[in-house]
Amino acid sequence: MNKTQAKSINARTIDDREFFYGHKACAGCGGSVAVRLALKVLGENTFSVLPANCMSAVGFIYPQMAFSSNAMIAPFPSTAAMLSGVAVGARALGIKGAYSIGFAGDGGTADIGLQALSGAIDRRDPIIYICYDNEAYMNTGIQKSGLTPYGATTTTTPAGKNLPGSVRPKKNMFEIVAAHGIDYAATCSIGYPQDYMKKIQKAAQVEGTAYIHVYASCPTGWGVPTERSVDVAKEAVDCGLWFLAEYENGRFRLNKNPREFKPVKDYLKKQGRFRHLSDRDIETIVQQRDAKWEKMRREWL
Amino acid sequence: MPGQKTFVSGDEAVAMGARLARPHVISAYPITPQTVVVERLSDYVEDGSLNAEFMHVESEHSAMSAAMGVSSVGARAFTATSSQGLLHMCEGLHYASGARFPIVMMNANRATAAPWNIYGDQRDSLSMLDCGWIQVYVEDAQEALDMIIQAYRIAEDPEVLTPFMVNLDGFVLTHTYELVEVPPQETVDAFLPPYQTVNKMDLANPQSLCITVGPNLNLEIKYQQHMAMVNAEKAIDAVDREFGDVFGRYYGGMVQGYRCEDAEVILAATGTTAGTARVVVDAMREQGHAVGLLKLRYLRPFPIRQVCDIAGRVKAVGVLDRDISFGLEGTIYTNVNSALSRLAQKPLTLNFVGGLGGRDISRENIESIFTTLLAAAGGVSQPEVQFFGMECATDE
Amino acid sequence: MNRPEVQPYQKPFCIKELPLGSTFTGGHLVEKNAGWRTFRPIVDQDKCTGCLRCYLVCPDGVIFRSGDEMVIDYDFCKGCGVCAYECKARAIEMIKEEL
Numbered sequence: 150m151n152k153t154q155a156k157s158i159n160a161r162t163i164d165d166r167e168f169f170y171g172h173k174a175c176a177g178c179g180g181s182v183a184v185r186l187a188l189k190v191l192g193e194n195t196f197s198v199l200p201a202n203c204m205s206a207v208g209f210i211y212p213q214m215a216f217s218s219n220a221m222i223a224p225f226p227s228t229a230a231m232l233s234g235v236a237v238g239a240r241a242l243g244i245k246g247a248y249s250i251g252f253a254g255d256g257g258t259a260d261i262g263l264q265a266l267s268g269a270i271d272r273r274d275p276i277i278y279i280c281y282d283n284e285a286y287m288n289t290g291i292q293k294s295g296l297t298p299y300g301a302t303t304t305t306t307p308a309g310k311n312l313p314g315s316v317r318p319k320k321n322m323f324e325i326v327a328a329h330g331i332d333y334a335a336t337c338s339i340g341y342p343q344d345y346m347k348k349i350q351k352a353a354q355v356e357g358t359a360y361i362h363v364y365a366s367c368p369t370g371w372g373v374p375t376e377r378s379v380d381v382a383k384e385a386v387d388c389g390l391w392f393l394a395e396y397e398n399g400r401f402r403l404n405k406n407p408r409e410f411k412p413v414k415d416y417l418k419k420q421g422r423f424r425h426l427s428d429r430d431i432e433t434i435v436q437q438r439d440a441k442w443e444k445m446r447r448e449w450l
Numbered sequence: 451m452p453g454q455k456t457f458v459s460g461d462e463a464v465a466m467g468a469r470l471a472r473p474h475v476i477s478a479y480p481i482t483p484q485t486v487v488v489e490r491l492s493d494y495v496e497d498g499s500l501n502a503e504f505m506h507v508e509s510e511h512s513a514m515s516a517a518m519g520v521s522s523v524g525a526r527a528f529t530a531t532s533s534q535g536l537l538h539m540c541e542g543l544h545y546a547s548g549a550r551f552p553i554v555m556m557n558a559n560r561a562t563a564a565p566w567n568i569y570g571d572q573r574d575s576l577s578m579l580d581c582g583w584i585q586v587y588v589e590d591a592q593e594a595l596d597m598i599i600q601a602y603r604i605a606e607d608p609e610v611l612t613p614f615m616v617n618l619d620g621f622v623l624t625h626t627y628e629l630v631e632v633p634p635q636e637t638v639d640a641f642l643p644p645y646q647t648v649n650k651m652d653l654a655n656p657q658s659l660c661i662t663v664g665p666n667l668n669l670e671i672k673y674q675q676h677m678a679m680v681n682a683e684k685a686i687d688a689v690d691r692e693f694g695d696v697f698g699r700y701y702g703g704m705v706q707g708y709r710c711e712d713a714e715v716i717l718a719a720t721g722t723t724a725g726t727a728r729v730v731v732d733a734m735r736e737q738g739h740a741v742g743l744l745k746l747r748y749l750r751p752f753p754i755r756q757v758c759d760i761a762g763r764v765k766a767v768g769v770l771d772r773d774i775s776f777g778l779e780g781t782i783y784t785n786v787n788s789a790l791s792r793l794a795q796k797p798l799t800l801n802f803v804g805g806l807g808g809r810d811i812s813r814e815n816i817e818s819i820f821t822t823l824l825a826a827a828g829g830v831s832q833p834e835v836q837f838f839g840m841e842c843a844t845d846e
Numbered sequence: 847m848n849r850p851e852v853q854p855y856q857k858p859f860c861i862k863e864l865p866l867g868s869t870f871t872g873g874h875l876v877e878k879n880a881g882w883r884t885f886r887p888i889v890d891q892d893k894c895t896g897c898l899r900c901y902l903v904c905p906d907g908v909i910f911r912s913g914d915e916m917v918i919d920y921d922f923c924k925g926c927g928v929c930a931y932e933c934k935a936r937a938i939e940m941i942k943e944e945l
Contacts, residue, residue, distance in 0.1 A: 160898035167849040167907040171875040174905060176882060176926035181905040196523065196651050209661040211865070217850050217873025219651035221522055221659035224541050227515030230507060234477060234519020234527070235651070237503050241474035242525050247653055265515070268508030342902040368926075376927030376940075379903045550867035611866070649869050656872035663868070667858070674864050 158350045159343065163189040172215035173207040177375030179366035179382055180204050182339040183281040184252050187361075190349040191277075193218050194247040196239065198232040200262065201225040202254040203288040203367075204281070226261045228253040229269035229278055236275045248277060248353055255282040255296035259320045270329040270358050277352045277359045280322060283367035291370040295320040298390070299437065300430050301422045303370075308425040318437065323362055327396040332357030334396040338364040340383025344393055344404065351395075364391045372421015381420065387411040389438045394449060401449040413438060452698070453633040460623040463591035463630050464530065464556045464616070465490035467598030469500045470638040471554070474525035477505040477516035481535040482568045483624040484558040488530060502528075510535035514542030514553075521551035522659055524650035526602065529553065532620060533560035533574045540578065546613045547582025548675065549660050550649055552605035553613040554598060555583075559721070559772070560620035561807045569808020570620035571772040572720070576749075576781040582675060584614045584682060585750045587720040591630045594618050596699060599638055600689050606645050607685045612678055619722045619772075621808065633697055641696050679751050686748060704753035706745040707760045709735065713742030715766040715823035717802075718757070718786055720746050723770055723811050730816040741820050746782065754789040761790060765827035766798040768819055772805040779803075779835045798826055804838040815839050849907065850875045852921065879906070883925035885940040889916045893937035900929035900938065 168188035174181045184204050188195060197220040199205035205222045208215040223231035228251045236249035253262050258280040269276060285303050286292040293303040297315045302308035306315040326334045333355045337345040345363055352359035366382040368375045385391040388411040393404040413435050417423035426434075458466070464487050468476070476495075478488045494500035507513045510531050517527035531539065536557055546553055557575050561567035575585060584604065588594045594616065601614040618624050651657055663671050687703040694700030708728055710716050719727050724745040734741050744760055744767075746753065761767045767790070771780025778784065783801035790796045802819050805811040815838055826832045837844070855876035858864045887909070894916055900909050901916075908919040909929050916937075930938040 160902050165848050165910070170849050170873075170907050171852075171879065171922055172906070173879070176905070176924035177928055178905045182903055185905070185907050186902065193656070194653055198519070206662070209658050211661055211663045211667060211870060212855050212874060212876050214658040214661065214870055214872050214874040216658055217656060219653065219656045219658075219872060221519075221651060222661065223519075224511075224515060224545055227512055227542075230512035230515035231519040231522075233505065234475065234516035234521075235523055236519075237475050237505055237516070238520035238523040238525035238527070241503050241520075242523060244523065244653070264508060265512050268506075268512055271508070272506060274505075339903070342899075346902075374927075376931035378905070378926065379928050379932055548868055550869070649866055658870050658872045658874075660868045661870050667864070670858070670861065670864055671867065674861050675867065677861070 158190060158346050163346065164192045166193070168193065168218045169208065169215055170217065171213060173210060173213070174203060175369045177368040177378035178203070179339050179378050180281045180283060182342070182379065183279065183363045183365045186342060186346055187250065187279060187349050188218060190346050191248045191250060191353055195219065196235045196247060196249045197221070198223050198228055198235060198249070198251045200228040200253050200257045201288065202257050204252055206288050225257060227265045228257055228262050229265040229276070232276045232278065233269045233272065233274035240275070249275065250277045250279065252279050252281060254287070255280060255284060256286045256294035259295035259322050266326070267329065270326060270331050273332070273357050275357065277361065279361045279363060281363050281365040283365050283370060285370050287367050287370045296322065300426050300434055302425060303422070313426060313430045323394065323396070326360045327401065330399070331360055331396065334360040336362045336392060336394050338382045338386050338391055338393065339366065340379055340386060341393060348395070370422065372424070373419060384411060384416045388413045388416040389442055390416065392445065394445070403445050403449040406446065406450065453631050455629050455631050457627055458591060458630050459486060459625050459627050460591045460594050460618050461486035461625065462490055463595040464598060464618065465494070466632055467595035468528050469494050470633065470635060471528070471599055471602050471642060472526065473502050473528035475503045475505060475520040476528050477507045477513045477520065478529045479507050479510045479513045479531065479535060481510070481532045483560060483620045484530045484532045484556065486624070487556060510538040511542060514539035514546065517553045518542065518546050518549065518551050521553055522651055524645065524647055526645045527553045530556040532558035533562050536574045536578060537562060540581065543578055543581040543583055545660070550611040551613055552602070552611055552645070554601040554605055554616065555613065556598065556616050556618065558620045558624045559617050567807040570622050571806045571808065573773045575615060575617050576773040579750055579781065582612065582679065583750065584612050584679065584748070585617060586748050587617045587746065588623070589722055589725045589745065590623065591628045592699070593701060594623070595630055595632070596693065596697065599642055600693055603642055603689045604682065604685045606647070608647070610678060610682045610685050611647070611649060612682060617721065622722045637696060641693070682751055701747060704748045705756045705760065706747060708743040708745065710742035710744060710760045710764070712740060713764050714740040715768065715820065715827050716742040716744050716761060716764050717768045717770060717816065717819060717823065718744040718746055718761070718782065719770040720749070720782065723772070723805065726811060726813060727816050730813050730820065734817065734820055739820065739824060749782065749785065752785055752789060754792065757786060757789040758793055761797055762793050764797055766800065766823045768800050768802055768823045770819065771801060771803045774803050774806070800826060800832055801835040802838050803835060809839055811839065849919065852876060852878055878921040879924055880921050883923060883943055885925045885927060886920065886923065886943055887918060887925070887927070887929050887938050888941050889918065890937045890939070891915050893935050895935045897934065899932050899934070903928055903932050
């Protein structure tokens with residue numbers, strides 16, 4: 150049975166096979182939760198494309214091939230372009246019922262991969278593009294990317310006497326793809342796996358292009374103990390620094406609107422990459438959060 | 451059965467050849483002087499004479515990436531570019547050849563910036579000789595059309611499985627018109643069967659493509675790739691012969707020698723320059739000079755044996771380069787010298803660099819080159835690397 | 847079999863045995879990740895409520911329901927502890943591996 154047609158997608162109705170298994174990711178890797186679950190929602194008839202990133206670096210090391218469904222590594226800048234070629238080539242060959250899905254990191258999406266993603270959405274190629282966001286170039290050793298948040302220490306934005314780590318905010322990828330008029334876009338977190346799986350299923354049913362932005366923790370790069378990996382990705386949503394929303398039929402919709410946020414300070418201080426932040430830095434971050442939520446509550450509900 | 455004759459430009463001939471080859475997807479980005487190729491292909495898709503998907507990619511890097519995606523599911527891909535675009539997709543060139551995707555790409559040879567210049571020379575493709583693509587250089591529009599069809603046959607051969615670049619001189623060939631015979635579709639279909647391969651993602655038999663291979667096996671994989679390119683010569687010759695049998699036009703395979711058998715000196719040239727040189731050879735032969743032309747068709751794989759056989763018998767070989775590898779010499783010269791170094795007795799070789807940035811190469815230029823070669827063969831010392839056709843005096 | 851297992855691997859002896867270029871069989875595993883572990887998860891089946899959250903959030907996909915029990919593939923468990931931390935019923939304990 151085509152599981153994505155199932156009315157309700159949950160732990161019992163997803164494919165019980167593992168399509169991303171035996172990989173060499175760090176213990177507790179949030180990115181691998183994102184990849185693993187997406188493939189279980191979509192099933193075996195998938196063509197996956199991954200650029201140079203952690204998930205490809207750990208999944209294709211000859212002779213250990215961790216992807217048991219079809220998968221290919223793309224050049225770093227062109228996940229979306231290669232993925233489009235896969236989808237259009239499959240269509241030209243008359244291959245039906247297969248999903249073309251890309252898994253790129255935050256750098257591979259918002260920085261070097263942005264042009265190709267823009268082109269793919271513009272062409273309305275039938276792809277599902279997943280950005281798993283661990284907020285830095287983790288594969289190369291934790292360097293700042295366009296999605297590194299304000300105040301995070303990375304190896305290229307080290308926090309010290311003069312700077313609080315990264316001084317720029319995250320690029321607004323969700324609204325950038327929405328501005329293209331994309332058919333479907335959603336924000337997710339591995340801390341809310343049920344919501345993520347449901348959105349993957351929705352993306353699979355879209356006729357056109359779909360973009361999923363999933364917050365995927367990196368215990369190594371964030372400086373959290375491995376067992377807290379999923380919990381910290383949940384707390385990001387609970388404290389309001391990340392959000393669960395969708396863009397569909399030209400409209401934004403906030404999926405989860407907490408009455409009360411968990412303290413931002415708690416979320417930040419439990420991560421090594423934010424531990425240096427002063428109260429003033431944290432106050433800046435809280436204000437940025439509040440400004441964003443004020444806008445979302447006004448326009449996306 | 452002969453096809454219809456039509457009066458078209460080099461670019462248009464390429465588009466016709468591509469249409470006949472039945473690609474599944476075209477992913478190409480416009481760049482002068484290739485633009486007419488993609489424009490014609492768009493027309494063909496629109497009017498239904500070409501049943502292909504046309505992807506409006508947003509850059510050349512994406513054009514090559516998309517073509518690789520197409521090939522990775524077992525579909526036939528076509529793309530075209532030039533100069534800056536070829537350089538922009540350079541990462542993809544290495545990638546496609548290492549992944550063994552038999553993509554066919556037309557390249558309009560054009561000067562590379564800086565400074566900006568949209569006219570013809572061969573620095574773009576010659577700086578890409580190392581990236582693992584088969585490279586052929588065509589002389590006229592007929593050869594261009596024919597080679598697009600041959601390219602797929604050779605590239606998709608399971609023993610080859612190597613991407614293939616068909617080079618046309620920018621403007622001089624892409625935008626000049628000649629009478630071209632367009633073979634009938636049925637004849638092309640019989641000659642070029644659909645693409646079949648195991649090198650693809652397959653729902654029935656899942657594969658991992660473009661994997662990581664570390665120091666434990668990378669050397670061997672690259673040896674395998676090199677040998678596939680070396681052995682492609684067999685397919686190149688066989689396809690050339692079969693093409694001649696079916697379509698009536700033989701091109702000689704890796705090289706085409708003209709009046710070299712009893713020549714005292716010969717000139718090695720590529721592309722449209724070979725056409726001009728052939729006319730000069732005939733004229734000079736009339737005057738009693740024993741000159742010949744060695745048209746180098748393929749530069750990768752390099753025709754080592756053929757060059758040695760033909761050039762080994764003459765006193766002096768001139769190599770005409772529309773290219774300069776700054777700080778050394780013309781790239782084709784380096785390649786020819788390397789081939790000839792295998793001979794116990796190497797003939798005298800001289801490099802003639804010119805025609806850069808669209809500077810015309812005239813019959814007078816070539817005649818003057820032959821005169822220099824004859825003088826050199828007669829013992830007159832010549833500078834090894836000379837720029838010809840310059841309009842400024844140099845210090846020398 | 848719903849997950850790949852380790853299979854024997856022989857390094858290619860000659861060029862003909864090499865994978866072609868950069869393509870190889872999917873789901874081909876030659877070594878375990880068990881050696882990464884310092885702690886191993888042990889499930890108390892009586893406390894387990896069958897919510898399957900551990901199954902969803904395991905980065906390596908090694909914990910799954912088999913009949914009435916939660917089973918762990920210790921060949922590929924890295925001992926990250928996410929399952930134990932996420933289990934609301936506190937049915938999973940991380941025990942230090944014996945050397």
